[in-house]
Amino acid sequence: MSYKVAVVGATGNVGREMLNVLAERQFPVSEVVALASTRSVGKEVYFGDKALKVKALEYYDFKGTDIVLMSAGGNVSKEWSPKIAAQGALVIDNSSAWRMDREVPLVVPEVNADALSDVKKGIIANPNCSTIQLVVALKPLHDAATIKRVVVSTYQSVSGTGKDAMDELFTQTRAVFVTDPIEPKIYPKRIAFNVIPQGGTYLDSGYTTEEFKMMAETQKILDPDIRLTCTVVRVPVFIGHSEAVNIEFENPITASKAREILRASPGILVVDKREDGGYVTPVEAAGEDAVYVSRIRKDPTVENGLDLWVVSDNLRKGAATNAVQIAEVLMNRKLLKKAA
Amino acid sequence: MSYKVAVVGATGNVGREMLNVLAERQFPVSEVVALASTRSVGKEVYFGDKALKVKALEYYDFKGTDIVLMSAGGNVSKEWSPKIAAQGALVIDNSSAWRMDREVPLVVPEVNADALSDVKKGIIANPNCSTIQLVVALKPLHDAATIKRVVVSTYQSVSGTGKDAMDELFTQTRAVFVTDPIEPKIYPKRIAFNVIPQGGTYLDSGYTTEEFKMMAETQKILDPDIRLTCTVVRVPVFIGHSEAVNIEFENPITASKAREILRASPGILVVDKREDGGYVTPVEAAGEDAVYVSRIRKDPTVENGLDLWVVSDNLRKGAATNAVQIAEVLMNRKLLKKAA
Numbered sequence: 299m300s301y302k303v304a305v306v307g308a309t310g311n312v313g314r315e316m317l318n319v320l321a322e323r324q325f326p327v328s329e330v331v332a333l334a335s336t337r338s339v340g341k342e343v344y345f346g347d348k349a350l351k352v353k354a355l356e357y358y359d360f361k362g363t364d365i366v367l368m369s370a371g372g373n374v375s376k377e378w379s380p381k382i383a384a385q386g387a388l389v390i391d392n393s394s395a396w397r398m399d400r401e402v403p404l405v406v407p408e409v410n411a412d413a414l415s416d417v418k419k420g421i422i423a424n425p426n427c428s429t430i431q432l433v434v435a436l437k438p439l440h441d442a443a444t445i446k447r448v449v450v451s452t453y454q455s456v457s458g459t460g461k462d463a464m465d466e467l468f469t470q471t472r473a474v475f476v477t478d479p480i481e482p483k484i485y486p487k488r489i490a491f492n493v494i495p496q497g498g499t500y501l502d503s504g505y506t507t508e509e510f511k512m513m514a515e516t517q518k519i520l521d522p523d524i525r526l527t528c529t530v531v532r533v534p535v536f537i538g539h540s541e542a543v544n545i546e547f548e549n550p551i552t553a554s555k556a557r558e559i560l561r562a563s564p565g566i567l568v569v570d571k572r573e574d575g576g577y578v579t580p581v582e583a584a585g586e587d588a589v590y591v592s593r594i595r596k597d598p599t600v601e602n603g604l605d606l607w608v609v610s611d612n613l614r615k616g617a618a619t620n621a622v623q624i625a626e627v628l629m630n631r632k633l634l635k636k637a638a
Numbered sequence: 639m640s641y642k643v644a645v646v647g648a649t650g651n652v653g654r655e656m657l658n659v660l661a662e663r664q665f666p667v668s669e670v671v672a673l674a675s676t677r678s679v680g681k682e683v684y685f686g687d688k689a690l691k692v693k694a695l696e697y698y699d700f701k702g703t704d705i706v707l708m709s710a711g712g713n714v715s716k717e718w719s720p721k722i723a724a725q726g727a728l729v730i731d732n733s734s735a736w737r738m739d740r741e742v743p744l745v746v747p748e749v750n751a752d753a754l755s756d757v758k759k760g761i762i763a764n765p766n767c768s769t770i771q772l773v774v775a776l777k778p779l780h781d782a783a784t785i786k787r788v789v790v791s792t793y794q795s796v797s798g799t800g801k802d803a804m805d806e807l808f809t810q811t812r813a814v815f816v817t818d819p820i821e822p823k824i825y826p827k828r829i830a831f832n833v834i835p836q837g838g839t840y841l842d843s844g845y846t847t848e849e850f851k852m853m854a855e856t857q858k859i860l861d862p863d864i865r866l867t868c869t870v871v872r873v874p875v876f877i878g879h880s881e882a883v884n885i886e887f888e889n890p891i892t893a894s895k896a897r898e899i900l901r902a903s904p905g906i907l908v909v910d911k912r913e914d915g916g917y918v919t920p921v922e923a924a925g926e927d928a929v930y931v932s933r934i935r936k937d938p939t940v941e942n943g944l945d946l947w948v949v950s951d952n953l954r955k956g957a958a959t960n961a962v963q964i965a966e967v968l969m970n971r972k973l974l975k976k977a978a
Contacts, residue, residue: 447939451791451882453833453871467831471811486915487922491807491875493793494919495882495933495947500912504893504935525939529882529947531793534874535831542791542835542869544884553844572840575826579834582827593835595844599787599865607835607869 300326301634302363303625304387306355306378307370308332308343311457311464312392315618316367321346323622326629333358334370360385364637367621368392383420386637388628390422390621394507397423397515404518406430407623408565409437414627422624427458427616428508428530428539429515434589434615435543435608436520438563439556443602444548445521450512450528453540454497455580458612459484459532467534489534497530506530538580539612547602553594556604560591565615570594583609587619640666641974642703643965644727646695646718647710648672648683651797651804652732655958656707661686663962666969673698674710700725704977707961708732723760726977728968730762730961734847737763737855744858746770747963748905749777754967762964767798767956768848768870768879769855774929774955775883775948776860778903779896783942784888785861790852790868793880794837795920798952799824799872807874829874837870846870878920879952887942893934896944900931905955910934923949927959 303320307313313334320330332343332350342349355374360366360382368375368382368391375395383389396402396419403413404423414422425433436445456463463484470490473480480488487494497508505513508530516526533540561568567588569578577592590609597603610616628634643660647653653674660670672683672690682689695714700706700722708715708722708731715735723729736742736759743753744763754762765773776785796803803824810830813820820828827834837848845853848870856866873880901908907928909918917932930949937943950956968974 449789449884449939451869453793453873472815475812475815487919492919492921493873493875493880495880495917496914499914500916502912503938504912504933527884527937527939527943527945529791529884529933529945531880531882533793533833535833540833540835540871542871544789544867544869572842572844574836574839576840577835579827579832581832593844593869597867598843599789599867603867605867605869 300328301365302329302637303327304331304333304360304363304366306333306366306368308352309334309338309341310369311461311613312369312617314343315613316369316621317343317345319614319618319622323626325622325625331363360387362637363387364634365390365625369617379421380419388417388420388422388634390424390624392424392617392621394426394511396421397425398518404515405624406433406519406620407627409433410519411627414624414631414633424617424621424624425515425519426508426511427612428452428454428541429512429519430616430620431539431589431608431610432512432541432543433516433520434565435560435591435606436516436545438559439545439551440520440524442555442559443551445524445545446548447546448524448526449544450526451542452528452530453533453535454530455535455538455612456489456532457537458539464536467536471534485532489532491534494532495529497532535580537584537611537613538609539616540580541608543606543608544597545604545606546600547604550602551604553596553604557594560594565589566591577607578609580609583611585614586611587614589615640668641705642669642977643667643705643707644671644673644698644700644703646673646706646708648692649674649678649681650709651801651953652709652957654683655953656709656961657683657685659954659958659962663966665962665965671703700727702977703727704974705730705965709957719761720759728757728760728762728974730764730964732764732957732961734766734851736761737765738858744855745964746773746859746960747967748903749773750859751967754964754971754973764957764961764964765855765859766848766851767952768792768794768881769852769859770956770960771879771929771948771950772852772881772883773856773860774905775900775931775946776856776885778899779885779891780860780864782895782899783891785864785885786888787886788864788866789884790866791882792868792870793873793875794870795875795878795952796829796872797877798879804876807876811874825872829872831874834872835869837872875920877924877951877953878949879956880920881948883946883948884937885944885946886940887944890942891944893936893944897934900934905929906931917947918949920949923951925954926951927954929955
């Protein structure tokens, strides 16, 4: 059994990574199609060693396509995902368009794969990058000691914003070196040799949209009773999101017990030596699929508290890898129907 | 009345800034002397427009010197501060050597200037850079609603580590551009386009020394009943430390009340518009003396909670400016004796 797969938004950071991950994990494909907006038509992207010519989403006939991996932004997804699903393909969407829809499962396979048994609209949502790595780390600890409250501060790389943001970091950094003037375009302020405490736009609550996503998505995926507050900060890193995570538990859990539990949990690599460099940083996580957990230590300021440091490649486990893993679970559980 | 002032460690990041701040604030000096280790002897540093030739600490006679601003590291301070104080000069020390000594006041003038009335050893300690900006922001909120617990994540610039660390960020960044190999020397891992969750060295608790300083110093300066946990992270920024701060209060306090209180508090500038760019980032704080507070918002996950974002120039308010302010308070309160 093999499947016809289309990647929508194939020229973007995540789209290209989806093609890489499909090839690397040898997902059983009969055909892979790269789609994007009309202005990208004719560009080449790679599926393994094979160059694919990009076709226009607008004119593509999805009849016969089994799986569509979408990474084309919220507005495109709102318009196209239902149309594509109506043609019989299953859509795994990386935008925020469907995540909070009650009839759309929001899935991180290590955490809530069972939600895949009820795909009402033919659409499955991939959570936000910073949420995925967080819930992978929280899930086994929640099972062990019941999480009450989480305080997260993020150190998010520019690749999460897109290719233009990576170019902006590169160009601005060079401008600092040659003392050229710097004009921010993608971000509201300079990102080179700076940090920006804004992800997305402001909500009335004073939180930003990126912060709200982490709070709401964690509750939907993991447990609606978990209280979470966070500050999302963009840092001058190309790939890899980091998170400083403070957790308050209902029940006692020691740092060494947490370390042992995390070591035995799916999708996690614990790197935690209490010596110089005994932790993972984003440049080391880039290109990898694991969620890395470091700096696991007791927080003595609450009865049952832990602090930890969580890093992952936001384009892979934070997006592309998670989407392909969802497709793999559906396939393995025989929930993936062949299109007519 | 004017004073003979010596700056020890005058060629370092903080030492040079101490000379700048003394000149800018027109501290009444009869003479300013620049001291450093023997290997810096003969180098020139600037006090305003005036070039000073650096002299050797080891051979300097402190008789007649009224105030010594020390920024020469913990070991030098341990050896020299008592010797200098014994010669009648008042030492304001920027290292960690004396901060937790019960007979040494640890002072941020906006927070606990009254501790200056009891200088037993002739030594006053300047707190750690990341602690100073934090307690300036916390103090008025603590007065208003009593802080119970604080969770801090820092985004600390490389200048806090010293000039070599600034060179390392510069050199490594250039190496990334020309794809030269990168060998970390000052930091345990690459800092260019990366973040490093380690400040100082590890303690048995799993916290680092830089994290422990923030916890212990905040309690000594502000209130021993405040519980504080933190994660210290080095980011590829040259100057300016940022902090994501989550606060739990004993009593109710709204975000708008906090904003109003902070606006009226000494040493603080509130920049907090809920729109793109409506906050302060480190590149904007560099060269300034204020502690900037932004992103003040209600944290709904506890009964009385607030989140905020605090930025300041770690070399100025975080070190040099605070030291000179201490000297100013002593002078204004007539606590500064002329040396014999």
